[in-house]
Every structure is written in structure tokens, then in C-alpha cells.
Amino acid sequence: xxxxxxxxxxxxxxxxxxxxxxxxxxxxxxxxxxxxxxxxxxxxxxxxxxxxxxxxxxxxxxxxxxxxxxxxxxxxxxxxxxxxxxxxxxxxxxxxxxxxxxxxxxxxxxxx
Amino acid sequence: xxxxxxxxxxxxxxxxxxxxxxxxxxxxxxxxxxxxxxxxxxxxxxxxxxxxxxxxxxxxxxxxxxxxxxxxxxxxxxxxxxxxxxxxxxxxxxxxxxxxxxxxxxxxxxxxxx
Numbered sequence: 519x520x521x522x523x524x525x526x527x528x529x530x531x532x533x534x535x536x537x538x539x540x541x542x543x544x545x546x547x548x549x550x551x552x553x554x555x556x557x558x559x560x561x562x563x564x565x566x567x568x569x570x571x572x573x574x575x576x577x578x579x580x581x582x583x584x585x586x587x588x589x590x591x592x593x594x595x596x597x598x599x600x601x602x603x604x605x606x607x608x609x610x611x612x613x614x615x616x617x618x619x620x621x622x623x624x625x626x627x628x629x630x
Numbered sequence: 631x632x633x634x635x636x637x638x639x640x641x642x643x644x645x646x647x648x649x650x651x652x653x654x655x656x657x658x659x660x661x662x663x664x665x666x667x668x669x670x671x672x673x674x675x676x677x678x679x680x681x682x683x684x685x686x687x688x689x690x691x692x693x694x695x696x697x698x699x700x701x702x703x704x705x706x707x708x709x710x711x712x713x714x715x716x717x718x719x720x721x722x723x724x725x726x727x728x729x730x731x732x733x734x735x736x737x738x739x740x741x742x743x744x
Contacts, residue, residue, distance in 0.1 A: 522673075551731075558639070560720065560736040561674075608673055618664070619732060621673035 520545040524609050524622035530630050531596070531603065539594045539625045541609035548614045550592035554578060555606040555624075564607075567592055596627060604629050632657050634723050636735035643711050644743045651706040651738050653721030661723040663704040664732065665695055668718045677719075680704065691715070716742045 522543045531537045543550065549568045553561040563576030567586040581600025586592055592611075596603045606626050610619040633656045643649055655661060662681050666674040678689025685697040695706045704721060721735040 524673075553734075558736065561734040563731070566731060606671075610674075618676060618679060619666075619674075621666075621675070623673045624671070626671070 522609060522611055522620055522622035524607075524625050526625060527623070529625055529627045531627060532630060534598045536595055536597050537627065539596070539607055539609075539627070541592045541594065541622060542590055543592075543611045543620070544590060545611055545613075545620060546589070547611035547620070548589070549612045550586070551610045551612075551619070552576075552582075552584065552592070552594045553608045553610065555608060561608065564594065603627055632661075632723065632733050634721055634733055634735035636719075636721055636738050638738045639736070640739045640741070642741040642743060645713050646710050649706075649708045649711045649715070649740070651719050651721075651740070653704045653706065653735060655702050655704065655721075655723045657702070657723060663695075663697060664722040664724070665689065665693070665704070665706050666720045666722060666734075667691075668720065668737075670717075674720065677706070711740075711742055713742045713744065716740055 525540045551566040552564040555561050562578050564582050565584040567573035570589050573584050573586050583595045606624050608624050609622040612619045635654045637652050664679045665677040667677050668674045677693050678687050680687050680697045688694050693708050697704050718737045718739045720737045722732045724732045
């Protein structure tokens with residue numbers, strides 16, 4: 519069955535470290551997205567990509583970076599510049615038209 | 631700017647009671663409208679969507695929603711709630727056409743009493 523896989527499910531980061539969250543999809547979707555979820559704030563868009571080798575900043579891109587070298591993969595790096603990285607991170611993908619999003623099961627990142 | 635408002639942060643209902651979750655949007659064009667559900671620690675699952683046509687749409691798990699253009703609303707309803715419906719519910723809108731960057735509401739957390 520097709521779907522989106524996020525790994526790891528839980529991730530711990532020390533202060534000053536960069537960490538990379540994995541997102542892989544086998545749905546043949548063109549577009550992929552990263553959202554951050556904090557309690558009471560819904561989902562906020564970090565980055566999105568509509569095509570390989572191209573991506574755009576969302577509403578809260580500062581302190582994050584992404585790449586889209588393959589259609590199936592859209593990894594997110596949380597850099598040391600992100601001052602408050604503890605959150606639940608969700609990856610999603612959608613087809614080109616009338617894109618209904620398919621979500622991964624999320625990665626919970628905690629700074630220790 | 632486009633926005634989505636879910637006025638109720640938290641709702642508690644008794645099992646078997648009816649449910650209505652409110653969603654209002656601010657958008658100049660005709661939007662695509664969605665409701666998603668999230669269980670704790672999980673991703674989001676699509677309940678239903680509205681693109682065009684009949685303004686009353688049916689979804690999974692017995693949910694339905696009605697699009698009211700005059701009120702800029704897309705409220706989610708269920709006639710009889712089950713304990714397993716306890717979760718967080720998100721309304722979302724997207725521009726019609728092309729790639730759809732979704733804008734989410736802040737969510738409504740539903741608790742179900744036995």
C-alpha cells in the first residue's frame with residue numbers, strides 16, 4: 519500500500535546540534551510539505567516543494583532547511599538556529615491537482 | 631490574508647449525542663474545504679472534502695459537513711457520537727486550482743463522556 523513514512527518517531531536533540539527528519543512517500547505525489555504542530559496552534563507550514571529540486575519557504579522557515587533531490591524524499595533539517603525546536607513535525611504530500619493531503623505519522627522532536 | 635477560524639478550542643459531548651464543530655474561513659475566491667481528524671501522537675486523516683457541487687458532503691466514520699457560502703462556513707456534524715470519536719479535528723482551506731497549499735484552523739479537541 520502507498521503512503522508516507524516519517525522517521526524516527528521520537529528524536530532527541532542536544533542544544534546546538536542539527537538534526538534531520540526523514541520523510542519518504544511512494545504515492546507518486548508531486549508536492550510535499552513540512553508542518554510544525556504545537557499545542558493550541560494548529561499546523562504551521564515550514565517548507566513545501568512542488569517539484570524536484572525546487573522548494574519554497576512557508577510561514578515559519580527560519581532555523582529550518584530542506585532538500586528535494588528525489589520525488590519520493592523531502593528531508594527536513596532542524597538547525598541550531600531554531601531557538602525553540604521542541605514540537606511535533608508532520609510531513610504531507612499531495613498530487614498536482616485538487617491535492618488532498620496524505621500525512622505521515624509524525625516525528626516528535628525534543629531538545630534535551 | 632486567508633484564514634480559518636475554529637471558534638471552539640475544546641468540546642465535550644456525551645456518547646450518543648449529536649455533534650457540530652464549527653469552521654469559518656476568510657477567502658476571496660471559492661475555496662477547497664477539508665476536515666481532518668488527528669488521534670494523539672498520530673498524523674492527520676482526511677474525513678471529508680468539498681470542491682464543488684452539492685453543498686452537503688458525506689465523509690468517513692459517519693461524518694458530514696455543509697458548505698454555506700453566505701456564512702463562509704463549513705461545519706462538521708455527526709448525529710450520534712461514539713467514544714472512539716474523541717480526537718482533535720482540523721478544518722482546512724486551499725485555493726482552488728493547481729497545487730493546494732492548505733491553511734489549517736487551530737483545531738477543536740473533542741472529548742466524549744460515556
